[in-house]
Amino acid sequence: MLTNDKLPLIREKALWMRRTAFTMVHRAQLGHPGGDFSAMDILATLYFGVLNHDPKRPNWPDRDRFVMSKGHATGALYSALCAAGYFPEDWLKTYMQPKSLLNGHPNRNYLAGVETNTGPLGHGFPVATGIAIAGQITGATYRTFVLTGDGEQQEGSNWEAAMVAGHRKLVNLTLIIDRNRLQQGAGTEETSGLDPLDDKYRAFGFDVFEVDGHDPAALLAVLGTAPGTKPRCVIANTVKGKGVSFMEGVASWHHGVPTDAQYEQAMKELV
Amino acid sequence: MAHAAPTAVGFQDCRNIWVKTLEDLAEADPRIVAVVNDSVGSSKLNSFQKRFPDRLINVGIAEQVMVGVGAGLANGGRIPFVSAAGCFITGRALEQVKADIAYAGFNVKLVGQSSGIAYGELGATHHSIEDFAWLRPLTNLTVICPADAWETAEAVKWAAAHQGPVYLRLSRMPVPDLDISNRQFRPGRAEVVRRGEDLAIIACGTTVHLAASAADLLTAEGIHARVLNFSTINPLDEAALHDAAATGAIVTVEEASVRGGLGGAVAEFTAGHRPVPVERIGFPGFLPTGSTDWLFREYGLSPEGIAAAAHRALSRKA
Numbered sequence A: 001m002l003t004n005d006k007l008p009l010i011r012e013k014a015l016w017m018r019r020t021a022f023t024m025v026h027r028a029q030l031g032h033p034g035g036d037f038s039a040m041d042i043l044a045t046l047y048f049g050v051l052n053h054d055p056k057r058p059n060w061p062d063r064d065r066f067v068m069s070k071g072h073a074t075g076a077l078y079s080a081l082c083a084a085g086y087f088p089e090d091w092l093k094t095y096m097q098p099k100s101l102l103n104g105h106p107n108r109n110y111l112a113g114v115e116t117n118t119g120p121l122g123h124g125f126p127v128a129t130g131i132a133i134a135g136q137i138t139g140a141t142y143r144t145f146v147l148t149g150d151g152e153q154q155e156g157s158n159w160e161a162a163m164v165a166g167h168r169k170l171v172n173l174t175l176i177i178d179r180n181r182l183q184q185g186a187g188t189e190e191t192s193g194l195d196p197l198d199d200k201y202r203a204f205g206f207d208v209f210e211v212d213g214h215d216p217a218a219l220l221a222v223l224g225t226a227p228g229t230k231p232r233c234v235i236a237n238t239v240k241g242k243g244v245s246f247m248e249g250v251a252s253w254h255h256g257v258p259t260d261a262q263y264e265q266a267m268k269e270l271v
Numbered sequence B: 001m002a003h004a005a006p007t008a009v010g011f012q013d014c015r016n017i018w019v020k021t022l023e024d025l026a027e028a029d030p031r032i033v034a035v036v037n038d039s040v041g042s043s044k045l046n047s048f049q050k051r052f053p054d055r056l057i058n059v060g061i062a063e064q065v066m067v068g069v070g071a072g073l074a075n076g077g078r079i080p081f082v083s084a085a086g087c088f089i090t091g092r093a094l095e096q097v098k099a100d101i102a103y104a105g106f107n108v109k110l111v112g113q114s115s116g117i118a119y120g121e122l123g124a125t126h127h128s129i130e131d132f133a134w135l136r137p138l139t140n141l142t143v144i145c146p147a148d149a150w151e152t153a154e155a156v157k158w159a160a161a162h163q164g165p166v167y168l169r170l171s172r173m174p175v176p177d178l179d180i181s182n183r184q185f186r187p188g189r190a191e192v193v194r195r196g197e198d199l200a201i202i203a204c205g206t207t208v209h210l211a212a213s214a215a216d217l218l219t220a221e222g223i224h225a226r227v228l229n230f231s232t233i234n235p236l237d238e239a240a241l242h243d244a245a246a247t248g249a250i251v252t253v254e255e256a257s258v259r260g261g262l263g264g265a266v267a268e269f270t271a272g273h274r275p276v277p278v279e280r281i282g283f284p285g286f287l288p289t290g291s292t293d294w295l296f297r298e299y300g301l302s303p304e305g306i307a308a309a310a311h312r313a314l315s316r317k318a
Ligand SMILES: Cc1ncc(C[n+]2csc(CCOP(=O)(O)OP(=O)(O)O)c2C)c(N)n1
Pocket: A032, A034, A035, A036, A038, A070, A072, A119, A120, A121, A122, A148, A149, A150, A151, A152, A153, A178, A180, A182, A183, A184, A240, A254, B037, B038, B061, B062, B063, B088, B092
């Protein structure tokens, strides 16, 4: 059911998550804000519009799974998990501090709601494929969503997973690619080009959708609809650093951290 | 990525000398190329890329391909320096390192950047503390972990001239230059940093200067510790280990797992040749979140921690 009445909530949460993530990164003087901000609307749409989940029962066997393969974007993931009620807000202050449960990359042994440990790129999609196979062979009803970066798609493990998922027709599996066209040091197309990404996934047996990754309505229109006959690949066109003028589309904000003045500026813009 | 700790006076980030040395070598020898995985910046190769754009091969985020491409470039007569974060060039591409580089014996120089726990806060996936254990058994692969800027430059020059596979384990943690006169870089040979006969402290990389400071603390107590810079992990300097065991007690220190690395190698050697107490300082396994400095102190990689281990080793001395 497409419920556009979810949109105000998703937008409100996405704004709170951006402010929260930037506050975490500013305090820690560490993090990956560029990739946090390109993924923020995708995560807000999933957690507040798509996933069938219950933070009070994080191990509920029939929960929908979300795997954050681009594990460096913990500003986005942790602010989403916190907004959804997986852990109390005061934990956010501990981001990357000694012995914190909010490690620089997510650890399922530290936090409820984290399905698998990520950080090295190219791990989430294979694990999500396994989760989907478990669902397929047991007849479970849950769906599995995995978000990778676009630079991350250069890892061959993604294409091995894609071959398995396409071969097994894992209809309950949705791969979302955060297509911000930047990786760590430069643009994806000047580093090791990915285009045409849609044709590649179609050739691997996926139904491919291309959407504006900052438009919750467009995201909901794909992610919120019942599975088809093939696994899905959603190419979400995004802007790295989206929402803060000086970060948008600037590669060095991949792991840039704000000065006090930049932080104040961002807080003025994020309203 | 984690930001570097503020640099104390006289302390240097050895990545600067690594890249300066490589650029000098590349200027003189057109066969030298660099291979990276979206790691131009983190390997400090931006100026190399500007000077030698055709000789910087960025394969994207694809470490297995990166190491395989390195082997192929060597086959094609190039001298590749394959450079990436230590955790990924070893862990992610381990079979390529084993089969394509060590076993095939290609003339490839693997360079692990920001090794050990340079990425403290980023967690166990980004720590490279298992690398010694993974690489040490690989036949043909020379494994070198330089202790300071001078040794980093020498190791890079030696690797370029050496015919055969090399793993250079570089750090990002600023370190001081060791105060040793008339130094000569001799791969496969331990370097004496402090003389002493009461026990031997065997260290490598970022921990050698800490071991020297520990020896100074011990001297104040009347204990004379020999300190060895054991920068070559493979092959081992067995003669130096024989002499170290003759002191009757050994402490090993490394920015790595205590299982299977330098400490493991020393324990293997002493068990087989001359059993003596060996106290190993390093990391026990997957580490909690925390800065590099905090993790060093927490796990006793400090002058005080090393001196305490020396006392434990001495108390077990026969
Ligand atoms: C296996 C592996 N290689 C290298 C890295 C270092 N790294 C962290 S993020 C990143 C760039 C990721 O780019 P992309 O997937 O496009 O992510 P986004 O733009 O969404 O931040 C790199 C190279 C890593 N984490 N894992």
